[in-house]
Amino acid sequence: MSSEHSPLSPEETGRIGSALHEVRERIAAAAQAAGRSAEAVTLVAVSKFHPQEAVIAALDAGQRVFGENRVQEAAAKFPPLRERWPDLRLHLIGGLQTNKAAEAVRIADMIESLDRPSLSDAIAKAAEKAGRVPDLLIEVNTGDEAQKAGVCRAEADGFIRDCRARFGAALKGLMCIPPADGNPAPHFSYLRTLADRHGLPVCSMGMSADYPAAIMAGADYVRVGTAIFGQRS
Numbered sequence: 001m002s003s004e005h006s007p008l009s010p011e012e013t014g015r016i017g018s019a020l021h022e023v024r025e026r027i028a029a030a031a032q033a034a035g036r037s038a039e040a041v042t043l044v045a046v047s048k049f050h051p052q053e054a055v056i057a058a059l060d061a062g063q064r065v066f067g068e069n070r071v072q073e074a075a076a077k078f079p080p081l082r083e084r085w086p087d088l089r090l091h092l093i094g095g096l097q098t099n100k101a102a103e104a105v106r107i108a109d110m111i112e113s114l115d116r117p118s119l120s121d122a123i124a125k126a127a128e129k130a131g132r133v134p135d136l137l138i139e140v141n142t143g144d145e146a147q148k149a150g151v152c153r154a155e156a157d158g159f160i161r162d163c164r165a166r167f168g169a170a171l172k173g174l175m176c177i178p179p180a181d182g183n184p185a186p187h188f189s190y191l192r193t194l195a196d197r198h199g200l201p202v203c204s205m206g207m208s209a210d211y212p213a214a215i216m217a218g219a220d221y222v223r224v225g226t227a228i229f230g231q232r233s
């Protein structure tokens with residue numbers, strides 16, 4: 001894999017372009033099968049661990065929405081690209097430490113991983129200081145897995161209500177990462193139902209291995225990394 005600053009080979013650039021095309025086709029097919037329009041599904045291209053040049057190749061292929069896990073990495077890669085691509089959107093999708101909230105609020109258009117009251121406090125404080133609130137999704141630990149981020153099922157309703165009261169319309173919806181083994185479909189359905197019950201428009205669910213199933217279950221955003229950019233080192 002190329003290092004941070006070496007340009008991509010034409011082959012690699014072409015590969016990202018055709019992978020994106022293929023993912024977009026599969027999104028359209030899944031949306032159609034679900035009786036939904038392809039435009040209703042937003043592809044979040046997850047570029048973590050891939051160099052800025054890979055992001056540029058995707059931008060050149062028409063992709064505009066990107067996901068990153070780590071604030072530091074996102075801060076190095078994305079702000080310099082905004083001048084040339086002003087409609088670029090950066091989503092932070094990884095577990096967020098409270099001491100990174102200020103920088104996250106500064107650089108992100110959306111934070112998808114709001115998952116606990118202490119982070120809600122930190123984001124609110126940073127947003128007040130910065131004079132801007134990014135869009136927010138609450139991450140739900142739909143499998144109630146001990147090692148995983150996200151608010152557990154039993155606390156989801158209360159946390160959603162608290163965040164709604166605090167952030168108002170900036171709270172757009174919910175995000176989940178189902179357990180790695182097993183059928184993700186029930187987790188997707190659970191998230192959709194929970195979002196609908198709270199009148200939240202956005203469900204972010206589905207990754208490279210399962211985004212068509214997520215679209216069938218009503219995903220609005222799918223977060224796809226490997227299928228676009230290849231394996232992460």
Ligand SMILES: *Cc1c(COP(=O)(O)O)cnc(C)c1O
Pocket residue numbers: 046048069093094177207208209223224225226227
């Ligand atoms: C890495 C990551 C993805 C993308 O996973 P792929 O399997 O590479 O598509 C999606 N969502 C989150 C939260 C991630 O951390």
